[in-house]
Amino acid sequence: MPxxxxxxxxVLDAKRLFAEWKAAPAVVLxxxxxxxxxxxxxxxxRWRHALKTGPRLLAITVDHGLRKEAAREARDVKELARALGIEHRTLRWRGExxxxxxxxxxxxARYRLLLxxxxxxxxxHVFTAHTRDDQAETVIMRLSRGSGIAGLAAMARQSDRxxxxxxxxxxxxxxxxLIATLTKAGIAFADDPTNHDPRFTRPRLRALMPVLAAEGADARGLARLASRLARANTALEVMTDGAERYLASINGAASGSFDLAAFTALSDEIRVRLLMRAxxxxxxxxxxxxxxxxxxxQAMDRATxxxxxxxxxxxxxxxxxxxxSIQNQRIHIGPAPRRGRRMAGLP
Ligand SMILES: Nc1ncnc2c1ncn2[C@@H]1O[C@H](COP(=O)(O)OP(=O)(O)OP(=O)(O)O)[C@@H](O)[C@H]1O
Structure with missing residues (x-):
């Protein structure tokens, strides 16, 4: 490996990696x-210490209450945070x-608590430590579930929640x-056994990664595929915005309904996205x-x-x-009656 x-x-690499968030008021790690x-x-x-002004850092560990070692791991994080001069909180997932x-x-639950x-x-901002390897695994996971372009674009570098x-x-x-960074700094870390538990899909797929890499589908290539598909997805979303505006312009003010002929003339990919949005x-x-x-x-095309x-x-x-529904040369999309509720006046 190179x-x-x-x-x-x-520290110089870190400066570049975090540069765009220098002006954030505070960041949760x-x-x-x-x-x-x-x-x-x-x-x-280390990045923050090297800055005169920059975001306040707050580290958060979520204890899901699923493994008995989790409480000790959270204490280890707290200890390192204290040594680094960073505030730390442990949050517990108490739900069913x-x-x-x-x-x-x-x-x-974790994202809910963090956000x-x-x-x-x-x-x-909330920073997570997802790596290129996580991105590659996500691509393989989505591939195995039959995802489309948006799903195969995998995780975004930034997303508003x-x-x-x-x-x-x-x-x-x-x-x-990252492991080399910790080894060099002499920092210990936890190994969550769930990450290798073959009862879960992600660890099973993770075990396949070296086999795929040996065939040329390594993390770098899979992550590059994700970023190309993210680019294509952005372009398709912009085209879908345009198609929405076009249909609205010939629609008058009617929302939730499209002109059938104008809709049918569009490409399948855009029609799928329009339907999904509506x-x-x-x-x-x-x-x-x-x-x-x-x-x-397909059912719409067969019907018309x-x-x-x-x-x-x-x-x-x-x-x-x-x-x-399709009626009077228009496609109508509205809320369906809720299941299991009797309509007034019906037996
Ligand atoms: N219990 C948790 N508390 C706080 N953040 C978490 C927790 N679990 C995961 N994360 C965040 O989500 C990211 C991805 O989660 P994932 O489960 O893939 O990582 P992990 O196996 O827990 O360990 P690592 O810290 O090596 O990423 C983590 O890098 C971390 O930023």
Missing amino acids: SAETSPVS AVSGGPDSMALMWLAA KPKTGLPAAARD RAASSHGAS GGVVLARPFLDVPKAR IDRVGHEGPAELGKVEALL AGKKPGGGVQLKQTLAGALI
Whole structure:
């Protein structure tokens, strides 16, 4: 491996990695006690010390209450934070723990706690220590689930989460460099056994990474694929904005309804995105799944293909809590009646 892939991250490198957040008022560092986030705390502290003015740093560890070692790991983070002159808090996930989908529920709870803590401490950003290796694993995970372009674009370097920005300064940094950084600095870190537990999907896919790398699909290539797809996704979203404006301009003021002929003339990718946006705006069952929106588009095309313009209902279907219908040469998308509720006046 070339040394650029394994060399410790220097203070100068850290200055470049964190440069764009110099003017933030305060930043929350999400520190689990694992190698990546311990390196995040160490490097962010050194970066901050070298600045005259810069953000206040607050490290937060979430104890999910799932492993007995977690409390000790949180104390180890606190100890390093104190040595580095950084404030630290441990937050506990107290909610009900589900029997299935535990990693996803823990992640949701973790982000909720981190973002809430950021808001209450006046922090504009939450930094996580996701690395290029995490990005590559995410690509493989999304690939195995059949994601589309948006999903394969994987994690964004920055994303707005209700007023607080979630930022990943190490998204292009190999994990090996962070471990080398800690080794050089003599900093110990925790090894979470869940990261190797074959009962969970991510560790199973992680175990495949060396095999894929040996075939040429290494973390660098997979992360590059993600960033190319992120670029394509941004362009497609801009085109979808344009298509929305075009349909609104020929629509008059009617929202939630499109002219059928104008919609049909657009490309499939843009039509899928338009449907998804319209459904997500009014649906009450969470985001529509890509595969289901694609099936809806096919059903719409079948219902209207070769038909003379008429006044009848050509299609009526619900998806993700939205009701989609084609009538009078228009597509209508509105909220679906909620399930399990009796309509007034009906038995
Ligand atoms: N319990 C936690 N408390 C605070 N932040 C966390 C916690 N778990 C994860 N994170 C944040 O999310 C990022 C990605 O999580 P992931 O589970 O992939 O990492 P990890 O295995 O816990 O360890 P590492 O610190 O080496 O990344 C971490 O780098 C860290 O910034």
